[in-house]
Amino acid sequence: MSSPKDLSALMRAARAGDGEAYRQLLGEVAIWLRGVVRRGLVRAAMGVEDSEDIVQETLLAMHLKRDSWDDSQPLEPWLRAIAHHKLVDQLRRRGFREHLDIDDHAETLAAPDKGDEGSSVDARQMLSTLPERQRLIVGAISIEGHSARDVGQQLGMSEGAVRVALHRALKLLAVAYRREPS
Amino acid sequence: MRTDQLIAALVADRTASAPFVRRLMLSLLAGGLVSLGLFWLTLRPRPDLEPALETWRFDFKIALMMLTVLLAFGFCRDVASPIVRPHPARRLLLSAAAIAAAIAAELILVPQASWGTRLVGSNSLICMSAIPFFSLAPLAAVLLILRSGAPASPMLAGAAAGVLAAACGATLYAFHCFDDSPLFVATWYTLAALPVVAIGAWAGHRLLRW
Numbered sequence: 001m002s003s004p005k006d007l008s009a010l011m012r013a014a015r016a017g018d019g020e021a022y023r024q025l026l027g028e029v030a031i032w033l034r035g036v037v038r039r040g041l042v043r044a045a046m047g048v049e050d051s052e053d054i055v056q057e058t059l060l061a062m063h064l065k066r067d068s069w070d071d072s073q074p075l076e077p078w079l080r081a082i083a084h085h086k087l088v089d090q091l092r093r094r095g096f097r098e099h100l101d102i103d104d105h106a107e108t109l110a111a112p113d114k115g116d117e118g119s120s121v122d123a124r125q126m127l128s129t130l131p132e133r134q135r136l137i138v139g140a141i142s143i144e145g146h147s148a149r150d151v152g153q154q155l156g157m158s159e160g161a162v163r164v165a166l167h168r169a170l171k172l173l174a175v176a177y178r179r180e181p182s
Numbered sequence: 183m184r185t186d187q188l189i190a191a192l193v194a195d196r197t198a199s200a201p202f203v204r205r206l207m208l209s210l211l212a213g214g215l216v217s218l219g220l221f222w223l224t225l226r227p228r229p230d231l232e233p234a235l236e237t238w239r240f241d242f243k244i245a246l247m248m249l250t251v252l253l254a255f256g257f258c259r260d261v262a263s264p265i266v267r268p269h270p271a272r273r274l275l276l277s278a279a280a281i282a283a284a285i286a287a288e289l290i291l292v293p294q295a296s297w298g299t300r301l302v303g304s305n306s307l308i309c310m311s312a313i314p315f316f317s318l319a320p321l322a323a324v325l326l327i328l329r330s331g332a333p334a335s336p337m338l339a340g341a342a343a344g345v346l347a348a349a350c351g352a353t354l355y356a357f358h359c360f361d362d363s364p365l366f367v368a369t370w371y372t373l374a375a376l377p378v379v380a381i382g383a384w385a386g387h388r389l390l391r392w
Contacts, residue, residue, distance in 0.1 A: 019193050026189045056188050061392060063192040065332035067199050068263055081264035082332060085392075127183055142183060142191035167197040178392075 008075040015071065026059060033058055033083055040087045044096040056126075057177040058086040064174055089178075129176040134169035137162055199330065203259055206327045210255070213323025214350050217316040225312060225358040239362035242284055246367070247353040250277045254346035258324060261339045262331030270338075274345070284364035292363075303361035306370045312358070313374035317344075317351030321378060325385055333390055340386015344379035351378065 007025060014022035037051045037058070062082050069078045088100060127135050133155075140151045152162040199205065234240040253273045260270040292300065303309075324343040333339035352371050361367070 015198065017196070019196075023189060023193045026192060027186070030185050030189065052185060056183075056185055059185070059188060059192065061332070063195070065264070065330075065392065067330065068202055068332045070202075070263075077265055078263075081266070081334065085264050085332070085334060125183075138183075138191050141194045142187040145190060148194055163194070163196065166191065166195050170191065170195055174392075 011075050012071055029079060030055060030059060036083055037087060040100060044091050046094060054090050058083055060174045061086055126173055126176055130169050130172055134165055137165050138169045209323040209327045210320055213320035216319035217354055221316055221354045227357040228360055243356050243362055243367050246277060246280055247349060247356050250349040251353060253277060254349045258342045258346050261342045262328050262333050264332040264334050266334045281364055281368045285368055288364045300363035301365040301369060303366040305359055305361050309359060309370045310374045312355045313351045314378050316354045317347040317378045320350040321347035321382055325389060328390055332392055336390035337383050337387040339390050341379050341383040344382020348375035348378040
């Protein structure tokens with residue numbers, strides 16, 4: 001992240017249907033999250049091997065809960081609150097009970113971090129928890145990079161039906177991340 | 183799945199919903215209508231509704247319930263957010279202050295000998311069961327919408343849903359109830375709300391975690 005970007009503006013554009021803005025926003029947030037999660041794990045004296053799982057779980061939560069952001073407010077406090085909630089939740093699952101303040105190292109979300117290593121780490125095989133059709137759809141869109149329309153044509157479904165299935169699959173994934181001890 | 187691949191899937195998911203406050207309002211309205219239907223099938227408004235509307239005690243009771251619905255709505259909206267706000271329930275003190283003022287007026291206007299009868303009233307058992315009963319549909323409606331929120335404390339969010347639902351149930355019941363004394367309302371309506379708030383908190387703890 002060379003220049004700090006206006007994350008609120010990106011989210012507003014994303015809400016208006018700008019997919020590119022949303023991709024950029026999630027990319028920036030993922031980099032920031034990676035730092036937050038690693039620092040949190042280190043401070044709780046825990047290993048960082050599966051930190052990318054927590055990053056992904058948090059990104060999913062941000063996506064599924066994005067309508068709870070009031071767009072008259074800045075996005076960053078909301079992002080921080082979601083990240084805090086997810087990190088505390090994960091640490092509690094691992095038996096950490098003390099107070100954790102995730103914010104004191106990163107004054108702004110756009111603080112430069114250790115680059116983008118980690119995005120290439122394969123997180124746990126969460127897709128395998130999905131029913132077959134949904135796994136196919138999510139895999140085709142995320143891993144193979146197809147559009148919802150293309151996937152629909154391949155599977156003989158309408159684009160709308162693909163999107164509905166995708167949304168359901170993402171909700172299931174969020175549940176799976178919560179349920180499985182990592 | 184790598185994180186950039188997950189992001190591709192998130193970008194492809196364009197499911198958007200109406201603003202949270204609007205969904206909460208519509209759902210509460212639907213739950214309230216169910217309870218209104220149940221109210222009409224069972225208790226109905228008291229027969230002397232028109233003369234009752236001319237008395238300050240009845241009018242105050244109805245106004246207080248409606249005020250509490252409004253305040254509890256704000257409470258619910260605030261605790262549905264992941265951002266922790268200090269004292270989200272503080273606004274409900276306005277209802278408490280209003281009922282305290284009305285109690286003071288009642289104690290001044292009414293001789294001490296009848297304070298007891300007014301406090302005990304004639305309907306407390308019906309009140310204690312009817313308010314929770316008419317709160318159930320609004321409670322379910324509010325919890326349903328809160329599930330799409332991201333409450334910092336699921337239990338607190340559930341309790342807030344309980345307060346809002348109980349206020350709705352109490353608003354309906356107030357039209358039936360013959361006991362208009364602020365002494366009665368402060369005591370029995372509050373006691374009747376407690377189980378609803380407790381159920382809400384319990385349900386919130388179970389259903390609203392994310």
